[in-house]
Amino acid sequence: xxxxxxxxxxxxxxxxxxxxxxxxxxxxxxxxxxxxxxxxxxxxxxxxxxxxxxxxxxxxxxxxxxxxxxxxxxxxxxxxxxxxxxxxxxxxxxxxxxxxxxxxxxxxxxxxxxxxxxxxxxxxxxxxxxxxxxxxxxxxxxxxxxxxxxxxxxxxxxxxxxxxxxxxxxxxxxxxxxxxxxxxxxxxxxxxxxxxxxxxxxxxxxxxxxxxxxxxxxxxxxxxxxxxxxxxxxxxxxxxxxxxxxxxxxxxxxxxxxxxxxxxxxxxxxxxxxxxxxxxxxxxxxxxxxxxxxxxxxxxxxxxxxxxxxxxxxxxxxxxxxxxxxxxxxxxxxxxxxxxxxxxxxxxxxxxxxxxxxxxxxxxxxxxxxxxxxxxxxxxxxxxxxxxxxxxxxxxxxxxxxxxxxxxxxxxxxxxxxxxxxxxxxxxxxxxxxxxxxxxx
Numbered sequence: 001x002x003x004x005x006x007x008x009x010x011x012x013x014x015x016x017x018x019x020x021x022x023x024x025x026x027x028x029x030x031x032x033x034x035x036x037x038x039x040x041x042x043x044x045x046x047x048x049x050x051x052x053x054x055x056x057x058x059x060x061x062x063x064x065x066x067x068x069x070x071x072x073x074x075x076x077x078x079x080x081x082x083x084x085x086x087x088x089x090x091x092x093x094x095x096x097x098x099x100x101x102x103x104x105x106x107x108x109x110x111x112x113x114x115x116x117x118x119x120x121x122x123x124x125x126x127x128x129x130x131x132x133x134x135x136x137x138x139x140x141x142x143x144x145x146x147x148x149x150x151x152x153x154x155x156x157x158x159x160x161x162x163x164x165x166x167x168x169x170x171x172x173x174x175x176x177x178x179x180x181x182x183x184x185x186x187x188x189x190x191x192x193x194x195x196x197x198x199x200x201x202x203x204x205x206x207x208x209x210x211x212x213x214x215x216x217x218x219x220x221x222x223x224x225x226x227x228x229x230x231x232x233x234x235x236x237x238x239x240x241x242x243x244x245x246x247x248x249x250x251x252x253x254x255x256x257x258x259x260x261x262x263x264x265x266x267x268x269x270x271x272x273x274x275x276x277x278x279x280x281x282x283x284x285x286x287x288x289x290x291x292x293x294x295x296x297x298x299x300x301x302x303x304x305x306x307x308x309x310x311x312x313x314x315x316x317x318x319x320x321x322x323x324x325x326x327x328x329x330x331x332x333x334x335x336x337x338x339x340x341x342x343x344x345x346x347x348x349x350x351x352x353x354x355x356x357x358x359x360x361x362x363x364x365x366x367x368x369x370x371x372x373x374x375x376x377x378x379x380x381x382x383x384x385x386x387x388x389x390x391x392x393x394x395x396x397x398x399x400x401x402x403x404x405x406x407x408x409x410x411x412x413x414x415x416x417x418x419x420x421x422x423x424x425x426x427x428x429x430x431x432x433x434x435x436x437x438x439x440x441x
Contacts (some may be wrong), residue, residue, distance in 0.1 A: 036288040044047050047083035047090075050315075054097070054151035056397075056428025062421050074109075074428065076150045089119040092115070094153060095145035109174070111147050118320035120330040126185040129132050131176040134165055139169045139318070141403055142346040142383035148401035149426025153344045153385035154255065163217055164203035167350040169405045169418045181217075191225040203319060209416045213316035216240045233257040233271065239314045241323055249279035249355065250324050252312045253292050270295035277314060277355065284322060285355045290314075303336035307370050314355065318418040320377060323355035339402040340389030352377045375409040385426075393433050399426040 024140040054077060060070040076097020083090040096112035113134035125276045140146025143153040163179040181199035188194055199217045221235035235255045242248035257271030272293040279285035296309040328350040336342050354374045384397035401424040407417055 004120040012148050016262050047081055048084065049079070051079040052077060052432045054075065056149055056269060056426045058099070058424060058426045060422065060424045062423055070106065072148045073102065074098075074426070075100070078144050078152055087121050089121070091117045093144070094386055097145070097150060099147070109137045110309070111136050111145055113145060119165060124335065125188045128183045129179070129181070130395040131180050133176070135174065135176050137174055139383040140349070142401055148383060148424035149399055151385075151399070151428055151430050153307035153346055153383045153399050155403070164201045164213060164325060165318045166203070167328060167352055167379060168317070168318035169379050169403055170319040170416045171209045171418060172407055173210060175210060176202070176204045178381075193223050194220070195223070196220045203316065207317060210319040211317060211416060212244055213319070213323060214242045215316055221224035229261045231259045233259070235271070244410070247284070247322060249277060249280055249285045252276045253313070255292060257294070261284050265301040266297065266299045268297045275313065281402050285358065286357060290325060302391045305334045307332050316354065321352065321354045321356070321375070324352040326352045332418045342387045344385040344387075346383040348381050350379045352379070375407060377404045377405065377407055387430070392399055394429065394431055396428070400424070
């Protein structure tokens with residue numbers, strides 16, 4: 001893990017990027033834009049770069065482990081880069097590495113994730129394009145990379161806001177997730193703006209058992225700033241989720257939201273509204289009316305950061321179900337204390353209820369029939385990491401992650417969802433220099 005001071009700086013930077021991407025807002029900066037230089041052929045890259053290199057030993061017990069005990073060596077790193085250009089803000093977050101098995105019966109696995117966001121701001125208009133892609137050996141859980149024991153626990157996972165859900169701990173097999181999104185915003189006056197968003201996402205399982213899915217999301221929202229602290233938003237969303245065999249379902253929603261800066265260091269937001277679900281196979285996924293909701297708080301002051309997020313809505317089923325109604329809570333906490341000590345905590349809970357009710361449309365499809373019909377899946381993963389700074393650039397860490405999942409109304413053993421408790425212990429070192437300002441070519 002990076003040194004404690006750098007840990008909180010990195011966490012704050014990632015929280016800022018995740019918040020801006022999740023809200024589909026164009027990042028802003030306070031620095032004065034660099035004057036245009038027409039004779040320069042190389043790009044301006046003035047910005048701040050943070051990075052860390054991690055090495056650790058990981059012991060895992062429970063499901064997904066060979067003979068209930070699995071040893072591996074982790075070599076990984078993460079990078080965060082933010083430009084200082086207010087007119088063309090750019091952000092990049094990368095986390096990746098390799099898990100080298102210490103057992104001859106197990107293979108070496110890689111994990112990679114990258115999020116890029118580019119904004120363009122003109123008078124009255126704002127544009128943003130983002131892309132988030134990951135290659136993981138199992139469902140993401142804690143930390144920036146989503147892999148327990150790698151040294152980045154306490155960092156908020158980055159999301160573009162419309163990535164295919166992986167709320168369920170699915171069978172350990174390599175999978176690719178990718179989401180491309182765009183947004184355009186128009187300021188109608190000093191306090192009111194209108195925006196439109198769109199995204200395309202895929203979740204593909206490259207080996208083993210898992211249900212591939214594709215999703216297309218479109219939306220529009222109207223935002224008004226009431227005063228320096230308060231703002232409100234009205235939104236409409238339309239989503240299409242599809243699976244192998246031409247099965248698909250549609251969700252449509254309307255939400256009203258409110259955001260308030262409670263103090264200089266604390267902000268809160270909440271939104272809710274009706275949600276309609278319909279399907280091309282009504283016998284399998286009947287139409288229904290439900291409620292979607294989203295709420296969160298974020299706190300940052302000196303050496304402490306905290307975020308808590310609640311969400312409720314439909315998704316593609318996380319590779320274990322052909323569509324699900326998901327309710328989840330996630331909390332991430334980071335704090336420096338004492339002389340060179342840092343603590344990172346993460347707690348996540350999801351409850352997924354299958355949208356399908358069985359029927360011929362599911363049972364007669366060999367690609368869909370092995371999965372849950374009307375089952376529910378409850379997933380919980382908790383993590384803690386303690387790090388100690390040895391020098392300005394070198395620190396050590398120990399971590400523990402517990403992953404627990406229970407299934408209800410499972411039709412058989414062919415489900416992609418895991419069941420039971422798994423534990424992961426990690427101990428390692430992290431090299432992280434001070435943040436670097438890149439200047440310009």
